[in-house]
Amino acid sequence: MxxxxxxxxxxxxxxxxxxxxxxxxxxxxxxxxxxxxxxxxxxxxxxxxxxxxxxxxxxxxxxxxxxxxxxxxxxxxxxxxxxxxxxxxxxxxxxxxxxxxxxxxxxxxxxxxxxxxxxxxxxxxxxxxxxxxxxxxxxxxxxxxxxxxxxxxxxxxxxxxxxxxxxxxxxxxxxxxxxxxxxxxxxxWVPPVHSSAKPAATPITPNAMQKAALGELNALVAAGANKGLVVSATGTGKTYLGAFAVKAFQPHRFLYVVHREQIARKSLASFRRVIGGPASDYGLLTGERHDWDAKYLFATVQTLSQPDTLAQFSATAFDYILIDEAHRVAAPSYRRVMDHFRPQFWLGMTATPDRPDNQDVYAAFDYHLAYEIRLQDALEAGMLAPFHYVGVQDYVTSDGETIDDTTNLHRLVADERVRYVLQQLYYYGYCGSQARGLVFCSRQAEAKELAAKFTAAGHPAVALTNADRPVQRRAAVRQLEQGALEYIVTVDLFNEGIDIPSLNQIVMLRNTKSSIVFLQQLGRGLRKYPGKDYVTVLDFIGNYKNNYLIPLALNHDTSRDADRAQAETRLPGIIGVSTINFDRVATDQILQSLAQTKLDSMRALRQSYQELKNKLGRVPYLYDFYRYGSTAPQVFADNNRLAYYGDFLVKMGERVALGSYESGVLSFVTKELLNGKRPHELLLLDELLKNGRCSTERLATRWQEAHAYNTPAVRQSVMDILSLNFFDVKAGKTTKKARYGSQPLITLKADEYQWNPDLAAALADDTTFRRLLADAVTTGLALSQQYDPTQQFTPYQRYDRQDVCRLLNWPLDVSAPMYGYRVAGDECPIFITYRKTDADRRNAVYDNELQDGQSLRWYTRSPRHLDSPEVQQLLAGVSTGKPAVTLRLFVKRSDAAGKQFYYLGTAKIKPDSVREEQLGPKKKAAVGMDLQLDRPLAPRMYELLFD
Structure with missing residues (x-):
């Protein structure tokens, strides 16, 4: 003890x-x-x-x-x-x-x-x-x-x-x-009495996400665009966002179009609260009301689309038109409306633009996707009802078989499985006095049988499929809301276009085949509702090959990084006050699925590219992937089969014809700078792209504006990087410098940075090259936001050995021969792989007594002795508490994590722990010492790396 x-x-x-x-x-x-x-x-x-x-x-x-x-x-x-x-x-x-x-x-x-x-x-x-x-x-x-x-x-x-x-x-x-x-x-029991005093009415102002969306919409209008689309998850305040946008535009007349009169009435009240003005300015155009002359007119599409009604308005009667539930625009009624009017601006708003019926919502708004409010951001902002997601093991038969992709229908609806499902629903419960649940299953026959067996067990349920008429669906929803039903069992029918705010359970009894569909189904229960404090989401996880999609979708993880996905599965997640939980068996099943999947395969990248191209209506670039894509831009940079993003575009059938020099420059920026781990080079390139030249004073200002540190060492390092001298080391049969074009990208004369002449000429002559370079720089600056620009390394971010050489301002990339550590001047980065595959490899051998997140046992390479110069350099000043060398610890869990190590911070050697030891079967001499982190490891990082 x-x-x-x-x-x-x-x-x-x-x-x-x-x-x-x-x-x-x-x-x-x-x-x-x-x-x-x-x-x-x-x-x-x-x-x-x-x-x-x-x-x-x-x-x-x-x-x-x-x-x-x-x-x-x-x-x-x-x-x-x-x-x-x-x-x-x-x-x-x-x-x-x-x-x-x-x-x-x-x-x-x-x-x-x-x-x-x-x-x-x-x-x-x-x-x-x-x-x-x-x-x-x-x-x-x-x-x-x-x-x-x-x-x-x-x-x-x-x-x-x-x-x-x-x-x-x-x-x-x-x-x-x-x-x-x-x-x-x-x-x-008498419920506690809470104060019923209502706060005084305060003006409604945009939240952070609404401000960002408004900025993008205003930019579209300023650029002369005629249309724009905002994708906003159900319950995230898109009505108020629309009102703010209209208020900013200040139209002479405004038209709001939706498919239900109830929505039109509610929206009218919301718009008036935001915009203000006399009641006479606001009117309805429905089956019962015809306020033809209202300045702000809220219309149902059923009434507005009638030929006699459209004839009452000239094509330019409204200078701003908002289409709510814009995923419906392919319907004939909406097409008649859009074909008739010619406003200055069309705004479409929807929660579900990605539709299974191939209707291109993006095309209807000229592929101007102004903004997308994502589920995770909306949850963290408190816009939606919190949820507790529980991934539980699906039913296991007496002979040990678990539900999988090939399971027969009779097993899916077997009495034993239904009892198991109902037991889990009872155990995990719901918010409120009665269950109001939506159950997604895989087959129509399964839905009908499950609904019958739920009902027989005392849980009234009804099955709804695409064979049921809208009137039947509306009746079922009404029964659920009134408490006559506890569950609606369906097969993908209610992925979108359904609004049951009182839902308190979402039950998933099917394989997750699409992240989009998974989030659509999850989102069905997240609209806020009086008395609904949370939603219980129960996902029955079988032996499905696509299980790996679940943690990726829940965490909006676009990194396609297997190590990160494993961590998201093993460690409980929290989004705002929502929790993500997997039971032990479900965790193992997801990890098995991850082990069998190559997340960053070319096939996966191709699919992600095509999805984004369909969304944008044009060739997507790296910054588009950063903003909207299902793949992070860094994935393309890390792919060894691609020199730069243009290579990928060629594989996708796009025409990109660049010379070898331009390709080399793009490869350099993509492979070395796009990660954003240091913004300094990117800020200089950005300034040169904008102005063609940049004084040292202007560069200092750009760095200061970005809160980036500025020292003589980093200024020299930036020149070493952009001159490519840093890469002038052997890398296979050639040097990286040769691969990147050999020539310095920039010159520095009389305190002014400029492009080298060949690069300046290429940028002037080739618009494709300029666009790809600007895209890489812009994306790199966006990615740099996740790092602290005030210091060389951000705790708990990941770096590889070459990153460390660059960020320590070393003149050359010496990562290849570095192995476990390198003592250079007053710096010594140490790289530790916690779980080695070979028991005989003994660098980073841990003393179990010290696995405390603060100190660990570490050994020098062998042969080393206490009097070895390298060891003496490490120990200089340690006994007095003033070490001459700064030790920086970088750790990864295993070699399966790839080349990236988590930065844990600086550490000091405990003087009384230093000993020369004989290690390994050959008893080679090495010096062991206890390293104590200056900053105790966060518990979550401890679990991620050492548990």
Whole structure:
């Protein structure tokens, strides 16, 4: 227990004792960029048992809690929650949900005024307690500013004994939650009274995303465009966005077109609230109302599209027309409207532009996609109802077979599977007093049979397919909203165009074949609704080959990076206050799917390209992929089969004819600078593209505006890079410098940067070359936003060895012979692969006692001795606390992660840990030492790299 002892002394006595990221006493705060729930979850996953004493519990944290409890049940781990009825805060629903968890015992404290907030975890030879301000509520664990003190202690410690005594007293003065107590509580429970005072009406102003969309729309109008399309997820405030856009345009007359009178009326009220003016300015054009002369006219397409109605208006009667639900524009009624009018600007707004019926919504608006409000951004901005996604294992038969792509219908609707599905729906529950669920399955016959069996089991359900008439669909939706039905079972029918705000469950009983469809189905339940605090999303994951799409879609991951996708699957995700959870078996199934898939295959890139080309109506460039694509632009740069993006365009059948020199320049910018890991070169190239020349003073200003550091070393390094001298090292049969055209891109004379003459001539003569170069520079600057420009390396970002050589301002790329580390002057980058495939390879051998996220054992290469010059250079000044060499740690989990390492920060050598050792079967001499990070590793990075 020496580790625990040192950790306690480090936290409570003297920081010079070795700390431990997971054991040292610590004050945890939600302000430290990690929600408190993740800390508790980490303890749950590793404990032998737990006891929590928490006064307040809300249903909106119980779904992710149930996921981990189900996994703990499989390991035989149990827990206890001690709570009470103080102030009536805990609803009967909370207690009913807790009773569903078989490996949890709940005690109800009988003493009045119970207001404790403590979490106690038993780990065997030590215990950990979290005590502070946070109850077990979503607000406390995911949103609020809360403090929790974490303290670990040994089994025989006085603090441990005191905690046990307090918990024993609470348990003694309590009763076990059972149905009798719950019945009595439900009878007398009075919901807490919240203040009903409404805040004074405040002017409606655009949120951050609406401001960005307005900026793009204004730019379209200023550029003379006649049409624009905004894609905005359901419930993200697109009506207000349209009102802001119209207010900015200040039209003489405005027309709003939609397919339902109810929507038209609601939109009229929203527009008036934003734009203002007398009521007489606003009017309706519907079957019942004909306000022909209104300045702001809100019309149903059914009425407006009638020939007699259109005849009432000249083609130029309105200078701004907004088509809501613009994915319907291919319908004859909408075509008649669009063919009749000639406004100055058409604005289309939709949540679902990507349609399975091949109707080209983008073409109807001249492929001017002004803005897209994505699901993840909308969730983080609080525009949508939060969700708890739960990926659970699909039903496993008695002979061990799991649902997969080839499963027969009779197995999909077998009584055993239906019972299993209903058990999961019951266990994970929903927000509200009754289930209102939408179930997606794979086949029409399956939908009908599932609906029948749900109904027979006491859960009224109806199947809807594309064979059912609209009137039947509307009737089913109405029954669901009124509570006569609990579930609608369908086959892709309700991916879009359905609005059931009261939905509180989304159930996926089919293979995920498309990220777009997956998100459309998920989005069906995310519209806000009174009393709907969250949506439960249950995804039954079988042995499907496309399982890898699930974490990519949920996290909007376009990197096509297998290592990142694995991390997103293994580690619980949080988007705003929404949670992403996979049970253990579902996690394994997704990881197996990932292992069998090449995410960045040329076939995948081709499909992504074609999708974006269809969306834009033109050849997409790298910056288009950055803004709208399903593939990150860096994927094209990292592809070894492509020298630059133009190579890919040629493979897609596009005409790109460039000379070898231009190709070399583009290859250099794409391969070396596009990643944006340092903005300095890109800012200089951007200035030269705009003005043809750039003074050193102007460059300093550009760097200052970008908050980029400016030192003599980085100024020289930029010249080394753009002159290509940095790459003048052997790389196979030639040098990289030769591959990139050999000539410096720029010259510096009399404090002014200019293109070299050949490059200047090429840029003047070849518009394709200029466009591709400008695209690469613009995209690189956009990608650079994820890095901190004030320092050379951004903690927890990834770098390869060549990146490190460049960012350390070294004159040459010496990454090839660097291997595990390199001592150069006052810098020493160290590259560690945590899990080696060969047990005999011993660089980065870890002492398990030191896997604490703060210190680790590291060895020099062999043969090395304590008196070796390299070792003496590393140890210079260490004993006095003033080391002469800065150690920078770069770590990756395994070689499967590729060439990229996570930067963990700087580290110092512990003087008393330095020893010469004989390592490996051949007993070669090396010097081992403990390296302690100057900045303790964030728990999430610890899990990502070392768990």
């Amino acid at each position: 020496e580790t625990l002892k040192n950790a306690i002394l480090n936290g409570l006595y003297d920081q010079r004792y070795r700390g431990h990221e997971l054991l040292s006493p610590a004050l945890l705060s939600s302000q430290d960029n990690e929600q408190l729930w993740l800390s508790l979850l980490r303890e749950l996953l590793t404990c032998r048992s737990f006891t929590w004493a928490v006064a307040f519990i809300t249903p909106n944290m119980l779904v992710p809690f149930k996921v981990v409890m189900a996994d703990l049940a499989a390991k035989g781990v149990t827990g206890t929650i001690i709570t009470g009825d103080y102030l009536g805060f805990n609803s009967p629903r909370v207690f009913a949900e807790l009773m569903k968890i078989p490996n949890l015992t709940v005690h109800i404290v009988q003493t009045s005024g119970f207001h404790a907030k403590g979490y106690f975890f038993e780990h065997g030879d030590y215990q950990t307690a979290y005590i502070g301000s946070a109850n077990f509520t979503r607000s406390a664990l995911l949103e609020n500013v809360e403090w929790m003190l974490r303290v670990s202690s040994a089994t025989d410690a006085a603090l441990t004994d005191q905690l046990r005594q307090q918990l024993t007293v609470l348990t003694t003065d309590s009763q076990v939650l059972d149905s009798d107590w719950l019945t009595a509580y439900r009878t007398c």
